Amino acid sequence: MSTADYFGHEPAPRIGKRVRDIASGSEGQLMAVVQEEVPNYEGRPMTVWLAYIRLASGGRELSTAPTNLEVVR
Template identity: 50%
Template sequence: MGEHYEYQPHRLLRRRVRDIASGVEGKLMAVVTEDVSDSPAYERLVDLAYIRNKSGREFTTAVNNIEPA
């Protein structure tokens, strides 16, 4: 399976956001469309938000789960 991803523009890039699923806040570093399928015959694309928290660690969440903090 090859890697497939593409960076997307977002109005909140480099701004403070909150992940509504976990309540964690941080800076939105990137929004990436990634192929998360486990088969090369079936493509499943999702938009993931990469958020850097206070400790410097990044985590991902669905882009629909972020809001301005």
């Protein structure tokens, strides 16, 4: 059972903290962790977890796997 709020955001202890995406090296504030349905390589739907980071430099939020995040101290 999901504990998501009205917008589909899951509770996460790192929400609002400064994080680094280890895949890209980008840093910013963690804004949300959500489950989204995306097509797999066969076009069938599958559910994935995505974390959204608001970059310090501005612009669009970056999405990445929540497992790619580390808290910046």
